[in-house]
Amino acid sequence: MKFSFKNDYSEGCHPNILQALLLHNTNQQAGYGEDEYSLQAKELIKQKIQKADSEIYFVSGGTQANLIVISSILRPYQCAISAATGHILNNETGAIEATGHKILSIEKEDGKLTPEDIIPVLENHRNIPHQVMPKLVYISNSTELGTIYTLGELEALSTFCKENKLYLFMDGARMGHGLTSEISDLTLEKVAELTDVFYLGGTKNGALIGEAIVINNQELQQDFAFNIKQKGALLAKGRVLGIQFLELMKDDLYFDLAKHANQQAMKIKNAMKEKGVQFLSDTYTNQIFPILNNEVIQKLSEKFEFYVWKKVDENFSAIRLITSWNTEDEPVNDFIEIIKTEL
Amino acid sequence: MKFSFKNDYSEGCHPNILQALLLHNTNQQAGYGEDEYSLQAKELIKQKIQKADSEIYFVSGGTQANLIVISSILRPYQCAISAATGHILNNETGAIEATGHKILSIEKEDGKLTPEDIIPVLENHRNIPHQVMPKLVYISNSTELGTIYTLGELEALSTFCKENKLYLFMDGARMGHGLTSEISDLTLEKVAELTDVFYLGGTKNGALIGEAIVINNQELQQDFAFNIKQKGALLAKGRVLGIQFLELMKDDLYFDLAKHANQQAMKIKNAMKEKGVQFLSDTYTNQIFPILNNEVIQKLSEKFEFYVWKKVDENFSAIRLITSWNTEDEPVNDFIEIIKTEL
Amino acid sequence: MKFSFKNDYSEGCHPNILQALLLHNTNQQAGYGEDEYSLQAKELIKQKIQKADSEIYFVSGGTQANLIVISSILRPYQCAISAATGHILNNETGAIEATGHKILSIEKEDGKLTPEDIIPVLENHRNIPHQVMPKLVYISNSTELGTIYTLGELEALSTFCKENKLYLFMDGARMGHGLTSEISDLTLEKVAELTDVFYLGGTKNGALIGEAIVINNQELQQDFAFNIKQKGALLAKGRVLGIQFLELMKDDLYFDLAKHANQQAMKIKNAMKEKGVQFLSDTYTNQIFPILNNEVIQKLSEKFEFYVWKKVDENFSAIRLITSWNTEDEPVNDFIEIIKTEL
Amino acid sequence: MKFSFKNDYSEGCHPNILQALLLHNTNQQAGYGEDEYSLQAKELIKQKIQKADSEIYFVSGGTQANLIVISSILRPYQCAISAATGHILNNETGAIEATGHKILSIEKEDGKLTPEDIIPVLENHRNIPHQVMPKLVYISNSTELGTIYTLGELEALSTFCKENKLYLFMDGARMGHGLTSEISDLTLEKVAELTDVFYLGGTKNGALIGEAIVINNQELQQDFAFNIKQKGALLAKGRVLGIQFLELMKDDLYFDLAKHANQQAMKIKNAMKEKGVQFLSDTYTNQIFPILNNEVIQKLSEKFEFYVWKKVDENFSAIRLITSWNTEDEPVNDFIEIIKTEL
Structure with missing residues (x-):
């Protein structure tokens, strides 16, 4: 069977989680998130973010988190703002609109929003009451393109949002990867300080x-x-959610797993860079978008699964490679071997 | 710690499931339900229900199943009909209405609907287009009160629904308990034949x-x-869903677990009946509603957790006891012991 | 052609309104409610209710008013409470639910709500977060059954709502009829003081x-x-809305029209009472529900249109008669004549 | 007072309508569109469009028409496609999204959609079930920019939609203006033949x-x-709606009014063209977008009201002028006079 670099949710979960599920399996617990594991996990997260007055809720997946957060915050006539690459715009089957809210889209090459991007959107929505009212800025870190926010960028955005009475919501489906990127100067505490709401993604980590x-x-x-x-x-x-986050948060397993995924991606990236490969965008997380010629792509696809992301010209296309918490050295080395041989 | 008879989701899961999660943990699989376990589990269910052309989808919980099924079936102006005790009416925070649909409520002591119950509802909704159009009948088996539908009752309801162009949807959060009740003459094949949609509840079994x-x-x-x-x-x-249903459906584990839960409840019920205890309703599944005097309830509550369901008079109240796939003999016997001693 | 007592919207509008539409027809005005007529009409209403800080908006009809008010007030998980006879429950094709909100229904013979009616509803919705949160009390005056609230009743309800953090919303589709009823001790100022939101119905007046x-x-x-x-x-x-309300509010035309409608209904009611006729409910507005034997109903229906409201027994049914701002003496007298002859 | 060219709904209505309202005012009629005027008006429209099996419904305004049509057609996961200038995207406060449906936006200079515009949108929405399903194409004629569809363009779009199982919906808020444009080769019969749904706007005509x-x-x-x-x-x-459409449809008043509005706009346009004025877009309906220098704009604004639409450069801006069914020769001539003098 081919090894898959298609995404970071191809495998099950970290063994510690299964062990914990096994260990606590027959303990009777209160339902609906009132179990002791959930309560402990929430406390642990509050400690990590250094904010005792934050509130924490566990849900199953990213689309669910996005639609619940956004629909709970906005009044019927208010809308969200997102980069055009935002997950809520492209990959959630209209989940946000299904709760009644428009999303205003901003074209950005790198998938990140700045105050300068948002200003004209606000200016174009002043015809009260004939237009939706922008009220929430949706960003993701790392983004859908694997890019990340710096501390300075997030501070600027946070300040701008406060000044303009906009809520700032960070989709953290790949928060671990964003924060443990080798170039990140952002911390979880800072994320908690600078956003109104964010989430820590478990499914992809x-x-x-x-x-x-x-x-x-x-x-x-x-x-x-x-x-x-x-x-x-x-x-x-x-x-089920409490036990998992308890394990992930203990001893920073969450960040170790993300860092590992990032490192495996960087190994491939660096090997390619040495061979002069160009990339769609310069990412430092577990998603990379190298531009390769079609023959090499063909060769790689004999042993690996991945998405061909975008045709660049007749001979070249960008592919998307994603590594995970569980990507071992062997497939990474095998992949690099082919790159070295074929380029 | 007190043993809890509060519900059937207080424990984790059947050990086979954890073993299977462990066994397959590092296999890479396609995401979003395209994994091989989900595909196999769907095939297995189709075999059990003897309907190759049914389609099967796994979701996480009952409220989610209810809101997705109902909102996908109904047009905006159509509504559901439910017994007043229906889970969708009382325990889902308006999840159905949040998707835009009214639920018409019918008062029934036993929580079950018959054609005779539905006829007047249809007759009272003929003022087109000033009223919602009834289009879906929601029932549950076993019901929220622990009662069950007989084959004859379900056939009558199914025929009536077809004649009146109503869809019949059975909430099967406790389907296993309903079908393995000692007095049930209904089978899973018949449920599949007589309903438009139903679901097999895993969380409570x-x-x-x-x-x-x-x-x-x-x-x-x-x-x-x-x-x-x-x-x-x-x-x-x-x-995660595929592996679980594969295990539950294998060798009829699903039905064995439900039957076990029912039997433990029946042991308690029979012990009480011998002592002359009355019940709010005469159930044969894993929920029983004995009426006890307050002193006995007090005594029981020293060692067990359960809900006091309804005050009957100054001295007596009904309590709700729920047993599960994991309720062992010891707490059942201990509970019976107190009953024998105190009554 | 038969004269119709079916409802109070069978005719066009008061001649003053048509004259005003004609008079101002070619004046250019700002759109969307910023026209001078709307602004003047709002001022006039504020004077009538003696509340300078109320805000006023004109919409086209009652269902529209109800759905906009309720959906603008409630958060997604909150719900309305209404008497079971409420227009929003029976005659609006699920318009409220279509905006995502459940309505909890309370059975009341007279169509009116009291604090005592609401208390058990609140008590039965304490299972947080598994149930909708009651947040708005919907009442109508006059009600769908023609009954009205006294000042004392409204004060009690208003106090109760404030104490329980519930919003009080009065549907005033027939506000004129309610307030000008010969037995009403309620005034428009008091309505404005005691409710969070209400509306003045023009369509039926x-x-x-x-x-x-x-x-x-x-x-x-x-x-x-x-x-x-x-x-x-x-x-x-x-x-179009501004001009109409300006005319209706000038010189209390609004109340004169409603009083006229009430009086015509009372003439019929009194004539029937003299003949010993019983009524479904004892109303003092423009809706009456006399119980007549089938032969008399047959006789009346040869000359008049009205709804047969409810079968009482083999020989008797209640009919519903509605008079309007435009119901002249002739049909009323003709109707009474038949009553006098046939009873 | 300044004469306003701001829009085509600044005045009341055509005098025939007021006369008809007066004439029929005291006739008792069935409510909710079952009145004889509505029935007659529907028949008249069916004759005009030569389609006996079309169904016709009257509503109050354009946003209302758009949201009802779109939400009634689409299933929850389906979406609409619109030019970026579409009224539903910019000027309806998210009314469509509030019913649960996303709108996909296509940038177009002239506000018109072609099959070539739609093809890439369909191709980018093939990731089932992770994306919304495009199902309805929303166009307007005349468009929000005053442009119109030719018969050939509408035929091509209609064929494309049928081939791709898309519904074609034409917003006709300014249908009269579109069809009576001096360059239009489209007829109402053809619109009815080529669209799934359209509407005839009365408010702006x-x-x-x-x-x-x-x-x-x-x-x-x-x-x-x-x-x-x-x-x-x-x-x-x-x-109220039936009587109005009956008058508008009689003797083609509807088209005469629109043609008049168009002609008044063309007079101004032609006068400007003679003076070498450029236009944002080349329109032949009642909306024109001349580009004028700021001094001329200032001069014009002393006597007329209009919107400054778009800044073109330091010295020039485009303004929007809209004429209506009721725009008389005098203001048009006065306006032209200033143009002639100042340019």
Whole structure:
């Protein structure tokens, strides 16, 4: 069977999680997130972010987190703003609009938003009450293109949002990868300080399921649990989420796993760079987009699975490679071997 | 710690499931339900129900299943009909209405619907276009009160629904318990034959998470997956659901677990009946509602957790006891012992 | 052609309105409610209710008013409470639920709600976050059954709502009829003082179209216009609504018209009472529900149109008669003549 | 007072309409669109479009028409496609998204869609079920920019939509202006033949309120009235809409009014062209977008109201002028006089 670099959710979960599920399996616990594991995991996350007054909720996946957060925050006539590459715009089957809210889209090469990007959107939505009211800025870190926000960039965005009464929401499906990138100067504490809401993605970083929504803005905390229940996201056995995040947060396993994924991607990237390969964008997380000639792509695809992302010209295309918490050295080395031979 | 009879989702999952998760953990699989375990589990369910042309989708929980099924079937102006005790009416934070649909409620002591119950509802909704159009009948088996449908009752309801162009949807959060009740003459094949859609509940019968939605009516199958994705219910690691249902369906583990839960409840029920205890309703599944005097309830609550369901008079209240796939003999015997001693 | 007592919107509008439309027809005005007529009409209403800080918006009809008000007030997980006879429950094709909100229904013979009716509903919705949160009490005056609230009743309800953090919303599709009822001790000023939102119905009281939504609670005023636009209720030629309410409010025409309608109904009612006729409910507005034997109903139906409302027994049924601002003496006297002859 | 060229809904309605309202004012009629005027008006429209099997419904305004039509056609996971200038995208406060549906936007200079514009949108939405499914193409004629579709363009679009199982919906808020443009080769019969649904706008063409929705595709006709009621758009006094469309359709008043508006705009346009004025787009309907230097704009604004649409450079801006059914010769000539003098 071919090894897959298609995504970071191809395998099960980190063994510690299965061990913990096994260990606690027959303990009777309260349902719906009131179990002791969930309570402990929440405390652990609050410690990590150094914010005792944040509230934390666990849900199963990213689309679910996005639709619950956004629909709980916005009034019916308010809308979200997102980079055109945003997951909520392209890969969630209109989940946000299905809750009644438009998303305004901004074209950005690198998938990141700046105050300068947002200003004209605000200016073009002043015809009250004939237009939606922009109220929430959706960003992701790392982004759907593998890029990341610097501390300075996030501070600027956060300040701008506060000044313009916009909520700032960070999709953290790949938060671990973003924060442990070798070029990142952002920390989880800073994310918590600078955003109104964010989430820590488990699904793409070693959990079976699970994202931890962290609500830092206290005005957005009220009654949040109702929204989770109403959208069908409140698991009867909330323990499944609690146990997983307890394991991931212990001893920083969460960050170790993400760092590992990043490092495996960087090995491939660096090997390619040595061979003069160009990239669609210059990423330092577990997603890379090398531009290769079609023959090399053909050769690689005999042994590996990956997405051909974008045709560049007659002879060249960009491919997308994603490594995971569980990507071992062997497939990485095999892949690099082919690159070295074929280029 | 007190043993809890509060519900059937207090423990983790059947050990076979954890073993299977462990066994397949590092196999790379396609995401979003295209993994081999999900495909196999779907085939196995189709065999059990003897309907090759049904379509099967796995989601995480009951509220999620209910809201996705109902919102995917109904046009904006159509509504569901449910017994007043229906889970969708009382325990889902308005999840169905949040998708835009009214639920018409019918008061029934036993939580079950008959054609005779539905006829007046249809008659009272003929003022076109000033009223919602009833289009879907929601039932559950076993019901929220622990009661079950007989084959004859389900046949009558199914025929009535077809004649009146109503879809029949059975909530099977406790399907196993309903079908393995000692007084049930209904089979899974018959459920599949007589309903348009139903689901097999995993969460309350030995899975960590998971309900298997079975769409028998082919006209309702089209594009169903879009609805799952849009509501945030499509797990990236669909394998988690596939592996669980594969284990549950193998060798009828699903039914064995439910039967066990029922039997433990019946032991308690019979012990009480011998002592002359009355019940709120005469159930034969894993939920029982004995009426006890307050002193006995007090005594029991020293060693056990359970819900006091309804005050009957000054001295007596009904309690709700729920047993599970994992309820062992010891707590059951201990509980019976107290009953024998105190009554 | 038979004269119709079927409802109070069978005719066009009061002649003053047509004259005003004619008079101002070619004046160019700003669109979307910024016309001078709308602005003047709003001022006039504020004077009538003695509340300078209320905000007023005109929309076309009652269902529209109800759905805009309720959906603008409630958060996604919150719901409305209504008497089971409420227009929003029975005659609006699920318009409220279509905006995502459940309505909890309370059975009441007279169509009116009291604190005592609401208390158990609140008590049965304490299972946070598994149930919708009751947040708005919907009442109508006069009610769908022609009954009215006394000042004392409204005060009690208003106090209760404030204590329980519930919003109080009065549907005033027939506000004129309610307030000018010979037994009413309620005034428009008091309605404005005791409710968070109410509306003055024009459609059923001499306008072509139009209801004036009055928002008394300032916290509910913010951004309200967005909701009107989003629901398709903001007329480009808002002047049509402004001119009508300007005419209706001038010299209390609005109340004169309603009083006239009430009086015509009372004439019929009194004539029947003299003949010993019983009524479904004892109303003092423009709706009456006399119980007549089938032969008399047959006789009346040869000359008049009306709804047979409810079968009482083999020989008797209740009919519903509605008079309007435009019901002249002749049909009323003719009707009474038959009653006198046949009973 | 300055004369306004700001829009085509600044005045009341055509005098014939007021006369008809007066004439029929006291006739008792059935409510909710079952009045004889509405029935007659529908028949008249069917004759005009030469399609006896189309169904017609009257609503109050354009946003209302758009949201009802689109939400009634689309399943929850389906979306609309629109030119980026589409009214539904920019000027309806997210009304379509509020019913749960995304709108995909296509940038077009002239505000018109072609098959070539739509093909890449379809190709970019093939990742089933992770993306919304495009299902309806929204166009307007005349467009928001005053441009129009030729017969050939509409035929090509219609064929493309049928081949790709897309519904074609034409917003006809300014249908009269589009069809009576001096360069139009399209007829109302052809519009009815080539679209699934369209509407005839009354509000911007001499009515007080009112758009006539025409459903040509029979599969979309079923139960449509429920949607109108549910969205709060079913007027109790439907006669108000029926009487207006009856007058507008009689003797082609509708088209005469639109032609008049167009001609007045063309007079101004031609006068400007003689002076060498450039236009943002080359329109032949009642909207023109001349580019003028700021001094001339200043001069004109002393006597006229209009929107400054777009800054072109330091010295020049485009303004928008709209003429209406009621724009008389005097203001047009006065305006032209200034142009002649100042340029």
